[in-house]
Amino acid sequence: MEESEKTRLGQVTQHRLLSVAYWRFSVNAALTLLDMAMLVVASAAVITLRHETDLYSFRFGFPVSMSVYLLVCALIWSACLHGSGVYHRHVMGDGYQLNALLVKGTLLAAMVTCAFDFIMRIGVSLTSIVLSFLFGLLLTMVERFFMRLLITHGRRKGRYAYSTVVVGSSEGIVRALGFLGQKQQLNYRPVAVCPIHVNAETGLIEAVTDIEGLSARVKDVLGASVPIMTYGDDFAERAVSLHAQTVMITDVMQRFSDNFNTFALNVESMNLEIALVTSAADVSGHETQVRVIQGTTVMTICLPQYSPAAMLQKRIFDIVVSALAIVISSPVMLAVAIAIKLEDHGPALYTQERIGLRGKPFKIHKFRSMYVDADAKLAEVAAANGQELGACVKIKNDPRVTKVGRFIRKTSLDELPQFFDSFIGTMSVVGPRPQRQFEVDGYDQVYATRLLVKPGITGPWQVSGRNDLSDEESRQLDVGYVQSWSVMGDIVYIFRTVGTMVNPNGAY
Structure with a gap:
């Protein structure tokens, strides 16, 4: 590479990094000041x-x-929100995840403020502190x-985003x-795509x-054209010329292979970030420890959420949430049961065998949304809609669904009796949706990992589009949940479920 070209690429890289650093600092500074202002207003009003x-x-x-005290509280609040991950670039545009982290940061900030008041012996009551942070939240x-609306609008205009070159097979x-x-x-x-494949003879990556x-x-998906790059030794330099910040690898290059390692070195040496789209069952999210034992290096991995303590927390969470839900929803369940009974005089509840934790069958309970003989007609109705029995039978305008059933499905009220299943422990409040044996028979080895947790009343499938999701999207969501569930994450799914009940997309 000529010296002038190196100089030009260096200038482009410097401009790109400064541009990204500028908008990240500006956005986070604005969010920090606004967050602090919200707590100051709330605290001042309460006190x-x-x-x-x-x-x-x-x-x-x-x-x-008073002003100094409010400033100290606002600084504590800001630090705790930062520690909770509220200002991460992937979080600022995600409402549900953001709100869960805000709750986490609020609890931490309230405890730190109580400790500060105790050390200083400042006469602010505990009630005032709790109310200040509650209203501040x-x-x-x-x-x-409103800031999220501005940020997402800016991203549609190309701002507040990382310019990315997408590399992989055409698919x-x-x-x-x-x-x-x-x-x-x-x-x-x-900002560009780069199609590649592996040469079957040499094993090397080629254009x-x-x-x-x-x-x-590409134009159909994005709604606009982007350049198609030809893969070569100067890939990283040309990506920099496009002012790219990130190179996203979708497939073809396998992790830990020589192809990937040499490509990564080439790209990262130009100060480009690599984003790798991996399998839903990838171990990268696991807790990793490396030990050297008598000259041999051993790497151990584990998922901390499967420890006995974490599993006990989830069980307690299920019992508490299920008990509250049963008490609160009892009048609604009574009204739904009466409506079902009045429509066709059949039973209000519907019991069916589903496959639960580690492939063990259990009985699930729902409000009946179909006619009494619906199960016997499933194959017939599926065939009439050009489908076969399998893991993803999705039938719009199913003739087996009753009028009441269509309403309770749309609003997810048919799921309410499952809180009794969660209370006794055959299900969880949050988890992959329970499926039947013929659906489980169609699992591949990756999708079968969804059986490693209890099925849930709500979960990733229920709040992310339901029947409108593709097979691959459904699998990614369920397997991803197995990899990364947490009690805080379950709380996020519960909030998202409420939003789905208000706006029930994909429910039929």
């Missing part, structure tokens, strides 16, 4: 209304200015809602572009020369 404005440090014997959620590229179009919180903006139709498929 004033409760007549606790005369603050004094009884331990050190001096009065404390609510105001911040509202503020973040992998199209899948990744569709995924990125749906997941704006990931803030990757495709795909037959790209007929790829440009049209």
Whole structure:
């Protein structure tokens, strides 16, 4: 490479890094100041209304200015939110995940503020602290809602995003572009694609020369054309010339292979980030430890959420949430049962065998949404709609569904009796949806990992589009849950379920 070209690429790289650093600093600074302002407003209102404005440090014997106290609380609040991951670039555009982290940061900030008040012996009551952070949380959620609208609007205009070159097979590229179009919180903006394949004789990565139709498929997915790069030794330099920040690898190059390792070195030496689309069952999210034992290096991996303590937490969570749900929803369940009974005089409840934890069958209970002989007609109705029995039978306008059944399915009220199943332990509140034996028989080895956790009343499938999801999207969601569930994540799914019940897309 000529010296002038190296200089030009260096200038492009510097400009790109400064541009990204500028918008990341600007956005996070604005969000931090607004979050702090929300807590200051909430705290000032609570403390004033409760007549606790005369603050004094009884331990050190001096009065404390109200403005100074509010500033300290706001700084604690900001630090705790930062520690909870609220300002991560993939979180700022994701409402449900953001709100869960806001709750986590709020709890931590309230505890730190209580500790600060105890050390200083400032006479602010515990009730005032709790109310201040509670109202601060609510105001911040509202503020973040409007900021999220501004951020996502800016990303559609190409701002607040990482320019990305997508590398992989033609099919992998199209899948990744569709995924990125749906997941704006990931803030990757495709600026080029680079189709590749493995030479069967040499085992090396080569450019795909037959790209007929790829440009049209890319335009269909993105709604606009992007350049198609030809893979070669100067790939990284040309990616920099496009002002790319990230190279996303969708498939073809396998992790830990020489192809991937040499490509990664080449790309990262130009200060480009690598984003790797991996299998849903990839071990990268596992807790990893490396030990050297008598000269031999041993790497151990584990998923900490499967420890006995974590499993006990999930069981307690299921019992508490199920008990509350049963008590709160009892009037609704009674009304639904009466409506079902009045429509066709059949039983209100429907019991069916489903496959649960580690492939063990159990009885699931739902409100009956179909006519009494519906199961016997499944094969017939599926055939009439051009489908075969399998893991993904999806029938719109199913003639077996009753009028009441159509309503309770749309609003997910038919699932309410499953809280009794969760309470006794055959199901969980959150988890992959329970399926029947003929559906389980169609699993491959990756999808079968969904049986390693209890099925749930709600979960990733139920809140992400339900029947409108493709087979691959459903599998990724379920296997991803097995890899990464947590009690905090389950709380997020419960909040998302409420949103789905209000706007029930994909339910039929």
